[in-house]
Amino acid sequence: MAKYRQVHTTFWDDGFVIDLTPEEKYFYLYLMTNNNTTQCGIYELPYRVIEMQTGYNRDTVIKLLARFQDYGKILYNEGTKEIMLLNWARYNFINSPKVKKCVEKELALVKHLPFVYAYHTALERSGYSLDTVSKPKEDKSSPKEPEPSNEAGSIPYQYPMDSPCIDLGEEEEKEEEKEEEREEKISPPSSVSTIIDNVFLEIKNYFIQHVIHEETSYEQNLQLGDMVDDYKDASLIIEAMKVAVDRGRPKLPYVKGILRSWRDDGITSIIQLQQQELKKRSSRKQQGRQEHVPDWYYQRNEPTPPQASPSQKPQTIDFEAEREKILKKLNA
Known part of the structure; x- marks a missing residue:
């Protein structure tokens, strides 16, 4: 099944795009049209792939990704190397059972779950139900007939400018039957809400x-x-x-x-x-129950120093008597 990205001519008149540098315009188009893009707008895009496909070096790739995150257009997860194009669900959602199956399978493969949660939030804000992702909330007052596709078999562009590209498909009847058989073999989740x-x-x-x-x-x-x-x-x-x-x-x-x-x-x-x-x-x-123990309790087993007996007390020397004795010996 062929996969296309259609860029509306008003892309170049969009206020955000006008203010971009030539390098940024090229990179923005690349993020929306490279062969890794998906219907849900969340896909794996390693640095090395960007380098090979755009010709930029690693520093330039990191710089541009950070810049578009600051602009509020994308989110990038370093761990899983996945990118999410913000507002993609809002501006590129197609009310089709086949698209619903496609989105369900793509979301089931997303490794960074916060991106899935963010996708659900975007759908809710756009008036879509989480239980039936491809079915918007009905406006009973003024039902609208679905617009027929053009001769080329692509869906006419009918979405605002913030994310100006959608999936388009062209296939022969036999290819379509084969695709349906493959989809039947792969059991998609009964509801995207089960991913949450x-x-x-x-x-x-x-x-x-x-x-x-x-x-x-x-x-x-x-x-x-x-x-x-x-x-x-x-x-x-x-x-x-x-x-x-x-x-x-x-x-x-x-x-x-x-x-x-x-x-x-x-x-x-x-x-x-x-x-x-x-x-x-x-x-x-334990600290609250601790009582103060006097020092004598810890010293009770220590040996006491020996005390001198009275007989061992030092005697006082009579220096005058000793002097007399010495003089007598000298005079003798």
Whole structure:
């Protein structure tokens, strides 16, 4: 099945693109049209691949990736070498059962789960349901008929400019049948929502209900996802949130600091944290019961120094009598 990327002509009139340097425009187009791109906008893109395909050296690649992250257009994970094109789900989503299957399979292969969480958040904000990813919430007041495809078999461009490219496909009838057979052999997940880890949902719900008392933002979802990746234990993360609230610092960076401090002490689970608390309480009780013991108690077994007897006391010398004795001997 052929895969295409269509760039709308208004790309060059977009305000963001106009302000880019020639180097940045080339790199932006590359990120949206290289052969690793996917329908969900999350794909693996190692530095080495970028170097070979663009001709840039490693320093330039790192610099450009960091720059577009600062622009708020992409996210890049160093550990998995995966990139996420932000707003891709919003501007490149197609209401098609085949596209739904494609997105489900692609998300199932994403290694960095915070990107999956962020994708779900973007879908929700765009009016899509997590349970039926490719089906937008219906507007019963004014139903719209689907637009027919053009003669070339590609879907006409009908999305805003922020991410100006979509998947297009051309195939013969036999190729389509083969593709459907392959899809049937590969059982896609029944719902993309099954990809979301229960730990993430648990800490997200607690954070909303007991910490911020409002819906989480896009950035907060990413931070919560990072916590799940780093610490795994939902009870430990929730305990850190409780500590942060008690201290009047209900912020995720502060929660991360608490978790990091615990990990430095060798605590990576709620059980280890509870064991440490028990040891501290036991130590405090022992210190509270400690009584003052006089010094004589510790010295009771030490030998006492011998005392001199009266006969051993030093005698006083009569120097005058001794002098008389010496004179008598000399005169004799």
